[in-house]
Amino acid sequence: MIFLEGLSYSYHPSPPPWVLNDIHLEVRQGEYVALFGASGSGKSTLAYVFNGLIPHFFGGKLKGRASVCGLDVAHTSPSQFLPHVGLVLQNTDAHLFSGSVRTELAFGLESLGLPPAEIQSRTLEMCRRLPLEHLLDRPPHDLSGGEKQLVAIASVLCLRPRVLILDEPFAHLDPPNRTLVRKILRDIHSAGTTLVVAEHLSDAYLQDVSRVIVLDGGSIRFDGPPDRCLAHLQAAGIVPAYPPISRPEPNPAAEILLEVLDLTCQRSGRTILEDVSFVLRRGERVAILGKNGVGKTTLVKHLSGLLKPSRGQVLCQGKPVHGLPAHRVASRIGVSFQNPNDQFFKPRVGDEVLAGVRLLASKGLAPAESWVEEVRRLFRIDPLWERSPYRLSEGEKKRVALASIAAMAPKVLIWDEPTAGQDGRFRQDLARLMGELSKRGTTTLVVTHDLEFARATCTRWLLLEDGRLTQDTSLPEEGMKKLRFSA
Amino acid sequence: MKALDPRIRLGLGLLFVATVLATHSRTVLLLEAAGLLTLIPLLGLLRPWGASLRLTLPMIAIVFLVSLLAFDLKTAVDLSVRLHNLFAASFVFFRMLTAEELAGALRAMKVPYVFVFMLTTAMRYVPLMGRKIRNIRDAQTARGIDLRFRPGNIGHFTALVIPLLFQAFILADHLALAMESRGFSRRERTETPSGRLGIRDAGAALAAALLCTLLIWWDRKGGL
Numbered sequence: 001m002i003f004l005e006g007l008s009y010s011y012h013p014s015p016p017p018w019v020l021n022d023i024h025l026e027v028r029q030g031e032y033v034a035l036f037g038a039s040g041s042g043k044s045t046l047a048y049v050f051n052g053l054i055p056h057f058f059g060g061k062l063k064g065r066a067s068v069c070g071l072d073v074a075h076t077s078p079s080q081f082l083p084h085v086g087l088v089l090q091n092t093d094a095h096l097f098s099g100s101v102r103t104e105l106a107f108g109l110e111s112l113g114l115p116p117a118e119i120q121s122r123t124l125e126m127c128r129r130l131p132l133e134h135l136l137d138r139p140p141h142d143l144s145g146g147e148k149q150l151v152a153i154a155s156v157l158c159l160r161p162r163v164l165i166l167d168e169p170f171a172h173l174d175p176p177n178r179t180l181v182r183k184i185l186r187d188i189h190s191a192g193t194t195l196v197v198a199e200h201l202s203d204a205y206l207q208d209v210s211r212v213i214v215l216d217g218g219s220i221r222f223d224g225p226p227d228r229c230l231a232h233l234q235a236a237g238i239v240p241a242y243p244p245i246s247r248p249e250p251n252p253a254a255e256i257l258l259e260v261l262d263l264t265c266q267r268s269g270r271t272i273l274e275d276v277s278f279v280l281r282r283g284e285r286v287a288i289l290g291k292n293g294v295g296k297t298t299l300v301k302h303l304s305g306l307l308k309p310s311r312g313q314v315l316c317q318g319k320p321v322h323g324l325p326a327h328r329v330a331s332r333i334g335v336s337f338q339n340p341n342d343q344f345f346k347p348r349v350g351d352e353v354l355a356g357v358r359l360l361a362s363k364g365l366a367p368a369e370s371w372v373e374e375v376r377r378l379f380r381i382d383p384l385w386e387r388s389p390y391r392l393s394e395g396e397k398k399r400v401a402l403a404s405i406a407a408m409a410p411k412v413l414i415w416d417e418p419t420a421g422q423d424g425r426f427r428q429d430l431a432r433l434m435g436e437l438s439k440r441g442t443t444t445l446v447v448t449h450d451l452e453f454a455r456a457t458c459t460r461w462l463l464l465e466d467g468r469l470t471q472d473t474s475l476p477e478e479g480m481k482k483l484r485f486s487a
Numbered sequence: 488m489k490a491l492d493p494r495i496r497l498g499l500g501l502l503f504v505a506t507v508l509a510t511h512s513r514t515v516l517l518l519e520a521a522g523l524l525t526l527i528p529l530l531g532l533l534r535p536w537g538a539s540l541r542l543t544l545p546m547i548a549i550v551f552l553v554s555l556l557a558f559d560l561k562t563a564v565d566l567s568v569r570l571h572n573l574f575a576a577s578f579v580f581f582r583m584l585t586a587e588e589l590a591g592a593l594r595a596m597k598v599p600y601v602f603v604f605m606l607t608t609a610m611r612y613v614p615l616m617g618r619k620i621r622n623i624r625d626a627q628t629a630r631g632i633d634l635r636f637r638p639g640n641i642g643h644f645t646a647l648v649i650p651l652l653f654q655a656f657i658l659a660d661h662l663a664l665a666m667e668s669r670g671f672s673r674r675e676r677t678e679t680p681s682g683r684l685g686i687r688d689a690g691a692a693l694a695a696a697l698l699c700t701l702l703i704w705w706d707r708k709g710g711l
Contacts, residue, residue: 082670094661099587110677111670304629330631342626345649356630
């Protein structure tokens with residue numbers, strides 16, 4: 001199905017740098033391949049080769065031989081690959097561009113010029129295979145993350161491709177949605193489709209695949225069965241090796257920094273948060289866990305004063321957060337949201353990190369210079385100082401975004417999904433940072449559905465289910481394993 | 488209204504907007520305003536109309552003030568009512584026609600597919616960009632940057648505009664990638680068959696054409 005011989009590729013017409021370097025690969029019909037690689041390892045680039053986007057869309061320099069489904073990649077455009085190879089892109093907001101799920105499913109079929117009756121029959125068949133019928137008339141942009149991924153897969157599967165390529169399908173999904181997508185991929189594979197899943201999350205779906213390929217620096221580091229890949233995944237920075245953390249006994253005498261009292265949020269007649277109460281003490285490392293859509297981000301927005309509670313209140317060192325000027329809240333509670341690109345507006349990393357510090361200085365709330373220096377050292381920002389934040393890797397961007405918040409010396413740091421879309425090397429680094437900040441008395445609250453990360457870094461877990469806090473626990477190691485999302 | 492063929496709804500929308508643009512006399516403008524304000528609750532659009540006023544009323548107020556200072560009260564009233572009518576007619580038009588229906592109507596009218604796709608995709612991405620603006624505003628406010636609409640905050644808006652522009656470019660790039668990999672550039676695209684227009688469609692088109700002709704004729708006569 002896929003045959004690569006000495007394949008190298010560079011996005012620049014006159015290399016170096018080579019993003020892919022001397023790749024030899026043969027994938028046979030019916031294989032289920034997991035293609036692993038850390039950020040920047042070249043796995044998305046390789047996925048683009050499989051349907052001809054490289055070289056026809058990106059240009060650049062392609063060396064060596066590549067053929068997919070018997071078609072030479074160098075001479076076959078992506079549109080000619082359409083009936084044979086389906087590619088599901090990582091960014092579902094871009095992949096799904098039609099006005100409704102029905103027209104989304106029909107788009108590729110219309111591109112093939114199929115008769116309207118055939119388009120309708122394939123759309124209905126897809127709805128029988130995947131649970132989509134109830135979504136058919138909804139706009140894709142209004143769907144949840146899991147539903148979007150499902151529709152993106154279906155939009156390609158309708159074309160009955162012989163090879164299905166998925167670029168990071170699990171990156172932004174919570175465990176129940178991961179389980180759903182995993183089951184669908186198993187079904188697709190058992191129907192005879194060749195599957196290639198490019199990922200950097202090593203998850204339970206490894207049990208489903210027949211073969212693992214590990215990319216490192218644009219070359220294949222490992223190609224073999226899943227049961228022998230772990231050491232290579234660790235060496236390539238895909239599986240994090242978390243340092244053991246100390247689990248101090250809860251200290252009821254430690255200073256209370258943040259109090260959430262009967263917090264309730266109602267919007268358009270719907271209760272999003274209901275009677276949520278907890279306190280955060282100095283130096284704690286706390287995880288808030290929960291499925292997509294249970295109100296985690298709404299809670300974060302209340303904690304940072306961005307939303308006004310319908311009932312109850314949030315107190316920071318005894319003072320209500322809502323109603324305080326933005327700079328006063330930021331000097332006490334630092335929030336970093338999921339997408340680092342939402343923050344960047346300066347041309348240099350240095351200016352970006354110091355933007356908040358300078359703002360606080362202009363209001364007479366400047367943090368100590370020694371703290372800013374400490375943050376630069378802890379977050380290893382200096383090598384990036386003169387670079388443009390837009391040109392960094394995803395991991396570096398996240399590091400700069402977190403550092404720019406930490407530099408303002410807030411007593412409480414809130415990180416919303418800090419590991420989403422990040423590789424193992426970054427997650428490991430983040431665990432180290434949490435430990436270091438905790439030692440310096442900073443309280444860290446991590447909102448995540450990355451259970452492994454939460455287990456490795458936090459000493460206290462809060463579980464949010466349907467807007468209610470159902471568990472607040474500092475469990476011993478064995479007890480933590482019992483804490484699971486209800487699917 | 489929803490029962491009408493999208494092509495007729497598109498035609499009616501354009502006809503009403505054109506009529507508003509073509510009429511000047513105060514009586515006709517006020518009559519148009521009364522008609523539109525009656526139509527909005529009848530179509531169940533009162534709530535979104537109320538929400539849209541937060542954006543349109545300040546603009547109407549600015550036009551009123553500027554024309555009052557530059558001309559006189561009569562001209563200021565006429566221009567404000569006309570602008571209001573234009574907003575109201577466009578509002579009803581866009582609420583009654585989804586991007587999907589607009590695309591179907593334009594394709595049925597043999598408008599080139601590339602043009603239809605560009606237009607409707609731009610419309611579909613408006614809510615997504617709105618969500619991005621909210622996310623950026625939240626992220627920057629959480630950093631202490633005050634982005635409320637106040638004169639003193641004008642300098643802060645680079646913190647909103649620059650990330651938004653950057654993300655719009657990224658999205659455009661990814662969209663082009665997705666379109667290419669899903670066969671947008673293939674030539675043999677299926678033509679969706681368009682449904683036949685019914686008696687109700689023809690009746691609505693005829694009634695609207697008569698009404699608009701009457702309004703324009705009355706306007707040319709100088710109103711009452």
